[in-house]
Amino acid sequence: MYNVITYGCPVLYLALMVAGAIVAGRLNGGPAARERRWRQAMAMWTVALTLGLACAVAHVCAGSRVSAVIWVLSVATAGALMARYRPRQAADRERRIRVGPPTSLQDYLTRFDLNVAVTWAKNPLATVHVPCPWCAAADFAVFDVPPGSSGARDMIAALSAHHTCLECRRGGRYLITHADPEHRRYHYQVIQTLGDEPPAWLAAGYDHAVRR
Incomplete structure (x- = not known):
């Protein structure tokens, strides 16, 4: 199990982070399409953040402080990405909602x-x-x-x-x-x-x- 955490989790974490960045970077189309991509990217980063927290706790319990610190930094990276992109996600949603039924x-x-x-x-x-x-x-x-x-x-x-x-x-x-x-x-x-x-x-x- 420890080997799975040590080798498998970093690969999965990196895959989620990279996939989320790719999705967030392909913002073609109008706000409706961008909002869907924001949700997809945020979901991937949320899973990566949760995985990072779990791995940090696991390494602390195993007595591997260096690995735990690395995972804490990884969690901070995921959180920073989410904090950076969330205002843009909210802006797209607000813009889409603001444009109501047309009258002209x-x-x-x-x-x-x-x-x-x-x-x-x-x-x-x-x-x-x-x-x-x-x-x-x-x-x-x-x-x-x-x-x-x-x-x-x-x-x-x-x-x-x-x-x-x-x-x-x-x-x-x-x-x-x-x-x-x-x-x-x-x-x-x-x-x-x-x-x-x-x-x-x-x-x-x-x-x-x-x-x-």
């Missing part, structure tokens, strides 16, 4: 830009987060896209399925009217099948926000 086309575009995201938590799959086409709330449609030419087919199939927004309770699907995967050009309409009529400013500003 500009509000809609701002919120849509904040909530659209692509993450790579499931390498090599890319996870696409599409906001609601009527209120721009996050995660109206969430789907994985594999690399290569099959990704376009998977994206079209996912968007063509029916989705319902948990915020405005409108539902519908995307109708792809033209697809050019080679040049990444897609023309589409949004077919609404559930919920209230879209606001007049949205219908006037976007000819694809139609109801059938």
